[in-house]
Amino acid sequence: PGTVNRLVVHADQGETTIAPEIYGHFAEHLGRCVYEGFWVGEDSEIPNVRGIRTDVVEALKKLDIPVLRWPGGCFADEYHWMEGIGPRDTRPAMINTHWGMVTETNAFGTHEFLDLCEQLGCEAYVAGNVGSGTVKEMQDWVEYMTFDGDSEMANLRRANGREKPWRVKYFGVGNENWGCGGNMTPEFYADLYRVYQTYVRSYSNNAIVKIACGPSSADYHWLTVVLERAARYMDAISLHHYVRGSGNWTDKGSATEFDEGEWFVLMKNTLTIYDLLEKSIEIMDRFDRRGRIGLYVDEWGTWWDAEPGTNPAFLYQQNTMRDAVSAGIFLNAFNEHCRRVRMGNIAQTNNVLQAMILTDGPKMIVTPTYHVFEMYKVHQGATHLPADLTCRAYNRGGEELPSLVASASRAASGLIHITICNLDAQKPAEFVCEIKGVEISRVSGRVLTAETMNAMNTFEAPDAVKPTVLSGASVRDGAIRATLPARSVTVLAVR
Numbered sequence: 432p433g434t435v436n437r438l439v440v441h442a443d444q445g446e447t448t449i450a451p452e453i454y455g456h457f458a459e460h461l462g463r464c465v466y467e468g469f470w471v472g473e474d475s476e477i478p479n480v481r482g483i484r485t486d487v488v489e490a491l492k493k494l495d496i497p498v499l500r501w502p503g504g505c506f507a508d509e510y511h512w513m514e515g516i517g518p519r520d521t522r523p524a525m526i527n528t529h530w531g532m533v534t535e536t537n538a539f540g541t542h543e544f545l546d547l548c549e550q551l552g553c554e555a556y557v558a559g560n561v562g563s564g565t566v567k568e569m570q571d572w573v574e575y576m577t578f579d580g581d582s583e584m585a586n587l588r589r590a591n592g593r594e595k596p597w598r599v600k601y602f603g604v605g606n607e608n609w610g611c612g613g614n615m616t617p618e619f620y621a622d623l624y625r626v627y628q629t630y631v632r633s634y635s636n637n638a639i640v641k642i643a644c645g646p647s648s649a650d651y652h653w654l655t656v657v658l659e660r661a662a663r664y665m666d667a668i669s670l671h672h673y674v675r676g677s678g679n680w681t682d683k684g685s686a687t688e689f690d691e692g693e694w695f696v697l698m699k700n701t702l703t704i705y706d707l708l709e710k711s712i713e714i715m716d717r718f719d720r721r722g723r724i725g726l727y728v729d730e731w732g733t734w735w736d737a738e739p740g741t742n743p744a745f746l747y748q749q750n751t752m753r754d755a756v757s758a759g760i761f762l763n764a765f766n767e768h769c770r771r772v773r774m775g776n777i778a779q780t781n782n783v784l785q786a787m788i789l790t791d792g793p794k795m796i797v798t799p800t801y802h803v804f805e806m807y808k809v810h811q812g813a814t815h816l817p818a819d820l821t822c823r824a825y826n827r828g829g830e831e832l833p834s835l836v837a838s839a840s841r842a843a844s845g846l847i848h849i850t851i852c853n854l855d856a857q858k859p860a861e862f863v864c865e866i867k868g869v870e871i872s873r874v875s876g877r878v879l880t881a882e883t884m885n886a887m888n889t890f891e892a893p894d895a896v897k898p899t900v901l902s903g904a905s906v907r908d909g910a911i912r913a914t915l916p917a918r919s920v921t922v923l924a925v926r
């Protein structure tokens with residue numbers, strides 16, 4: 432007790448910048464993520480700007496949202512962008528075969544997405560279609576969005592009402608091409624990647640970052656083969672990592688009804704991100720010694736059974752304190768590996784999987800996970816500070832986990848921020864923190880916690896879980912001392 436949970440931050444050693452994009456998001460044409468979540472149409476009674484709902488945009492801006500990935504996911508490899516441009520009443524409908532066989536009206540297309548990114552003030556990450564699209568279709572899309580000169584595609588964009596090209600910084604060449612994106616072998620995908628990416632051009636000063644499709648979780652074979660064959664043609668490679676409780680894909684468990692055993696399993700499964708990143712980076716280091724290629728964890732998060740009474744194909748799940756602690760662990764892990772991890776996109780922004788925002792018609796609430804992103808935004812663009820953590824174990828059923836995970840950074844203002852998750856569902860942690868190279872004068876903190884493990888925000892009680900001031904944090908004998916509540920996420924600001 433007292434000194435068991437000790438963090439030593441090396442403020443004299445920071446070198447690497449935490450890419451703001453680590454705190455990125457992902458919106459797919461799936462369930463109510465894009466339609467209702469963002470797009471309500473210009474004639475809606477829900478306040479909107481050119482059809483995009485204002486409450487959601489305002490909420491996401493408070494996170495300093497750095498980048499948004501779209502249109503999928505699995506949807507990306509069956510999306511034909513030309514069907515989503517021009518007058519809305521002439522756009523053809525299609526079937527969203529992955530997500531419930533529902534009709535996709537194409538009302539939300541390229542112009543609407545890039546308008547959304549401009550309203551949010553974030554970078555655009557467009558995922559292209561390799562599975563069922565052609566090289567020319569992909570080439571034309573990039574030209575349509577980003578070419579400033581006189582060309583068929585640029586002129587078509589102008590005819591559709593947009594004179595100047597948009598800035599599209601990130602372009603993904605396919606999504607999950609080992610599965611929903613075409614069931615390819617890594618050899619076949621790597622060769623296709625080389626072809627498709629050739630025609631993804633950087634037009635008119637829009638330096639495009641090309642992203643190859645990487646593996647699901649620990650499929651190191653896919654990662655190795657794609658890098659071996661195509662490393663020199665990519666700027667980044669993706670990684671997808673979803674976590675759940677002890678169930679399988681057909682019985683993933685409830686998002687809200689669980690006991691401490693299930694809580695513990697999620698914590699254990701979330702911690703796998705550390706090992707996964709280390710092994711993936713080790714492989715990348717073999718093929719890219721200079722560290723040029725980024726590892727983009729462009730889908731991650733918890734995946735539970737859909738809420739009872741909702742369409743299971745819409746992946747609508749509630750979000751509790753358990754999801755919030757899991758998100759805090761992921762984000763700390765990304766910070767710790769920011770040498771290579773230069774983007775993360777939690778799945779998904781609204782009403783799908785581990786969402787930031789839940790809507791019910793005109794009503795909108797933010798989730799506990801949203802609050803974690805808001806608390807952690809101080810790390811965006813800051814200098815990562817190495818830190819050594821010793822902590823008490825969190826034991827259950829003969830298994831042992833670390834009870835804490837932490838990460839630290841220094842902002843341009845000189846302020847040092849430390850984010851700490853207490854994984855233990857029952858026990859608070861007496862925490863001591865030393866900072867090498869800095870004389871600490873003041874500390875303040877905010878904490879996200881709740882009375883119960885499955886506390887959540889609802890439309891009836893939208894603020895049941897929200898951050899509060901961490902009371903009792905102090906500086907004594909040159910070190911910070913604080914009590915971190917059980918099942919909590921804390922951010923400390925140190926001067």
Ligand code: AHR
Nearest residue numbers: 503504505506606607778
């Ligand atoms: O995020 C939901 C789905 O999960 C995405 O469409 C797909 O890429 C992944 O399997």
